[in-house]
Amino acid sequence: xxxxxxxxxxxxxxxxxxxxxxxxxxTAGDPxxxxxxxxxxxxxxxxxxxxxxxMPFSDPMADGPAIQQASLxxxxxxxxxxxxxAQVAALRTIDTxxxxxxxxxxxxxxxxxxxxxxxxxxxxxxxxxxVVDLPPEEHDELRLPATAAGLDLVALVAPTTDDARLxxxxxxxxxxxYYVSIAGxxxxxxAAAADIAPAVTRIRRTTGLPIAVGFGIRTPxxxxxxxxVADAAVVGSAIVDRIAExxxxxxxxxxxxxxxxxxxxxxxxxxxxxxxxxxxxGAGAE
Amino acid sequence: xxxxxxxxxxxxxxxxxxxxFRTGPDERGHFGIFGGRYVAETxxxxxxxxxxxxxxxxxxxxxAAEFEYYLRHxxxxxxxxxxxxxxxxxxxxxxxxxxxxxxNHTGAHKINNTLGQVLLARRMGKSRIIAETGAxxxxxxxxxVCALFGLPCEVxxxxxxxxxxxxxxxxxxxxxxxxxxxxxxxxTLKDAMNAALRDWVGNVEDTFYLIGTVxxxxxxxxxxxxxxxxxxxxxxxxxxxxxxxxxxxxxxxxGGGSNAIGLFHPFLDDPAVRMIGVEAAGRGLDxxxxxxxxxxxxxxxxxxxxxxLLQDAEGQIENGHSIAAGLDYPGVGPEHAWLKDSGRVTYAxxxxxxxxxxxxxxxxxxxxxxxxxxAHALAHVARIAPELPPDHLLxxxxxxxxxxxxxxxxxxxxxxx
Numbered sequence: 001x002x003x004x005x006x007x008x009x010x011x012x013x014x015x016x017x018x019x020x021x022x023x024x025x026x027t028a029g030d031p032x033x034x035x036x037x038x039x040x041x042x043x044x045x046x047x048x049x050x051x052x053x054x055m056p057f058s059d060p061m062a063d064g065p066a067i068q069q070a071s072l073x074x075x076x077x078x079x080x081x082x083x084x085x086a087q088v089a090a091l092r093t094i095d096t097x098x099x100x101x102x103x104x105x106x107x108x109x110x111x112x113x114x115x116x117x118x119x120x121x122x123x124x125x126x127x128x129x130x131v132v133d134l135p136p137e138e139h140d141e142l143r144l145p146a147t148a149a150g151l152d153l154v155a156l157v158a159p160t161t162d163d164a165r166l167x168x169x170x171x172x173x174x175x176x177x178y179y180v181s182i183a184g185x186x187x188x189x190x191a192a193a194a195d196i197a198p199a200v201t202r203i204r205r206t207t208g209l210p211i212a213v214g215f216g217i218r219t220p221x222x223x224x225x226x227x228x229v230a231d232a233a234v235v236g237s238a239i240v241d242r243i244a245e246x247x248x249x250x251x252x253x254x255x256x257x258x259x260x261x262x263x264x265x266x267x268x269x270x271x272x273x274x275x276x277x278x279x280x281x282g283a284g285a286e
Numbered sequence: 287x288x289x290x291x292x293x294x295x296x297x298x299x300x301x302x303x304x305x306x307f308r309t310g311p312d313e314r315g316h317f318g319i320f321g322g323r324y325v326a327e328t329x330x331x332x333x334x335x336x337x338x339x340x341x342x343x344x345x346x347x348x349x350a351a352e353f354e355y356y357l358r359h360x361x362x363x364x365x366x367x368x369x370x371x372x373x374x375x376x377x378x379x380x381x382x383x384x385x386x387x388x389x390n391h392t393g394a395h396k397i398n399n400t401l402g403q404v405l406l407a408r409r410m411g412k413s414r415i416i417a418e419t420g421a422x423x424x425x426x427x428x429x430x431v432c433a434l435f436g437l438p439c440e441v442x443x444x445x446x447x448x449x450x451x452x453x454x455x456x457x458x459x460x461x462x463x464x465x466x467x468x469x470x471x472x473x474t475l476k477d478a479m480n481a482a483l484r485d486w487v488g489n490v491e492d493t494f495y496l497i498g499t500v501x502x503x504x505x506x507x508x509x510x511x512x513x514x515x516x517x518x519x520x521x522x523x524x525x526x527x528x529x530x531x532x533x534x535x536x537x538x539x540x541g542g543g544s545n546a547i548g549l550f551h552p553f554l555d556d557p558a559v560r561m562i563g564v565e566a567a568g569r570g571l572d573x574x575x576x577x578x579x580x581x582x583x584x585x586x587x588x589x590x591x592x593x594x595l596l597q598d599a600e601g602q603i604e605n606g607h608s609i610a611a612g613l614d615y616p617g618v619g620p621e622h623a624w625l626k627d628s629g630r631v632t633y634a635x636x637x638x639x640x641x642x643x644x645x646x647x648x649x650x651x652x653x654x655x656x657x658x659x660x661a662h663a664l665a666h667v668a669r670i671a672p673e674l675p676p677d678h679l680l681x682x683x684x685x686x687x688x689x690x691x692x693x694x695x696x697x698x699x700x701x702x703x
Contacts, residue, residue, distance in 0.1 A: 057601075058602040058603045059477075059480055059588060059603050060480075061325075061326065061480050061483045061589070062326040062328070062484070062487065064484070065470070068470055068471075072471075075602060081600060106587045107586045107587045107595075108602070109601070110585075110601060111584075111599070111600065111601030112601065133324040133325055133326060133587065133590070135323065135324075135326075135327055135330045137314060137322075137323050138322050138324055155327075156326070156327040157327065158328035158330075158331075159328070160327075160328050160330075160490055161327060161331065162331065165330075180326075180327065180328060183328055183487060183488060183490045184328075184488035185488060188488070
């Protein structure tokens with residue numbers, strides 16, 4: 001792996017420490033902009049190695065109920081793209097090293113304007129982008145301005161991505177490759193650990209980029225199992241569930257969502273750190 | 287856009303110098319900047335598989351023969367092209383023909399497409415069909431063809447639509463389909479489409495997603511169009527027989543736009559033929575409660591394609607409103623977006639109240655209860671026909687029958703049924 005951005009530095013450091021990273025997902029502005037800002041700012045100290053921040057969208061086609069609801073909560077609370085950027089900028093006042101990757105769907109980016117989006121994201125301190133509905137067939141429109149602004153465009157690889165297609169998907173990618181470990185939506189089924197290792201090996205034959213694995217990883221134990229075979233484990237819906245559980249029927253907090261998420265992320269991080277690496281990391285490996 | 291400017295635009299636009307309007311989309315599924323394949327990577331290989339299978343089927347005379355056989359013997363095609371004489375006299379202008387696609391089996395044009403796609407799914411060896419539906423017409427047409435071929439069928443339908451279209455929900459159940467209520471989002475057609483896409487992502491091996499309109503990722507907009515162009519091809523032949531020439535004006539309602547593109551496409555390269563798509567203005571374009579994505583929306587990306595969408599400044603999708611559930615979709619097929627921008631087709635809009643008036647006009651003048659969707663097209667016909675000369679041939683697609691809408695109409699007219 002090359003590059004000197006935060007993502008590259010973070011994966012090099014993880015490699016040097018001989019462990020896989022924990023990528024934590026929450027939706028920006030969930031359950032409201034104030035709580036969300038506080039929640040994200042505590043993620044590095046709680047144990048997140050990389051922060052994946054969702055840009056809420058009204059129609060998140062690849063997401064299960066947990067993240068759909070998170071999007072709707074954030075939008076109802078008035079979240080906008082500008083607020084998402086402001087949230088990243090707020091994090092950067094206290095943490096300059098933890099990479100932030102924005103995840104979302106193309107339409108809000110397109111409406112914002114791809115050039116302005118890439119520039120404003122970079123200025124706020126964003127490091128990479130995951131755009132779910134932008135396969136390589138369509139991604140040039142965003143990849144070019146993103147690259148110009150110094151942002152990594154993370155590639156998504158699915159179980160349905162066959163060997164013939166794989167180079168086309170990971171070839172233009174930078175930052176890392178995100179392996180979607182199940183054919184399904186977020187927060188539903190979990191892949192069998194035995195299926196993940198060969199998939200990661202298959203992707204490693206095609207790219208030297210680090211490989212993060214997500215979808216269906218819900219517990220510290222599952223995190224540890226994935227951390228043993230991949231460069232990072234992504235946990236999303238299970239964290240978002242902690243937020244939902246701390247809210248009353250009218251959506252206002254009845255418990256402390258920040259503390260609840262913090263404790264859970266700490267447990268996940270312990271899981272990630274407990275893993276014995278079975279394969280070399282992507283950094284300079286193979 | 288109003289009917290008045292339409293009338294002034296006549297005679298039809300000349301060709302703008304392009305050789306053809308009929309070769310789209312390009313090999314990547316784009317109509318100009320519109321269309322495309324904006325789907326999650328998990329679905330991309332499936333989309334490519336459908337594209338490949340359809341490209342092969344399209345070249346196969348046996349596929350065409352099978353499609354034509356069922357269109358004729360099961361759907362009841364060709365549907366008549368009927369000269370609406372009393373309506374013509376009543377409006378006192380253009381000679382008005384109805385393309386009677388409401389006489390198809392299941393009462394709408396939807397079955398042309400469901401038949402084509404089910405035949406393709408069988409050819410691909412898929413064993414389970416999923417579909418989204420708004421008004422329930424596409425759901426019923428899908429359930430019907432699935433029953434015909436013994437395929438299990440699940441139809442995703444917004445919870446709110448299930449409530450307002452209960453007769454169609456029961457029809458689908460009678461036909462053996464499972465109706466899956468969608469509570470997410472606003473509980474309408476766009477949410478049903480999200481749910482169907484989510485199901486497809488999770489059942490990639492055995493499932494075929496049967497999209498009901500000319501939207502979605504490539505190849506759906508082109509494929510659904512191809513199955514629906516039987517409408518326009520029949521009109522071409524039938525009008526030639528009746529009048530010995532091409533039509534002057536074609537009018538069709540637009541939700542996603544499948545009946546309209548089916549009528550328009552075979553005529554796109556005949557520059558003398560003017561075409562008007564009619565969107566739902568709901569309670570009025572200035573109220574924000576409408577479904578006129580082309581007239582009042584902005585380009586964006588949803589459900590796999592770039593097109594005109596109802597959305598806010600942040601790119602969040604807004605819910606439309608129309609008295610016609612079949613027009614209640616915040617997007618429109620990408621080919622229509624391209625035809626609008628190219629100027630080849632013009633797009634007008636009609637309010638709920640205007641559509642209701644046209645519904646009543648059609649019932650009393652021609653003895654036909656139109657669906658509320660084509661009642662929008664008819665309302666626009668009623669606007670422009672009086673200004674046109676008596677030798678002007680106007681063809682309107684009467685793409686669905688109104689039996690499904692009698693309760694909605696009764697409620698709107700304040701009558702108990």
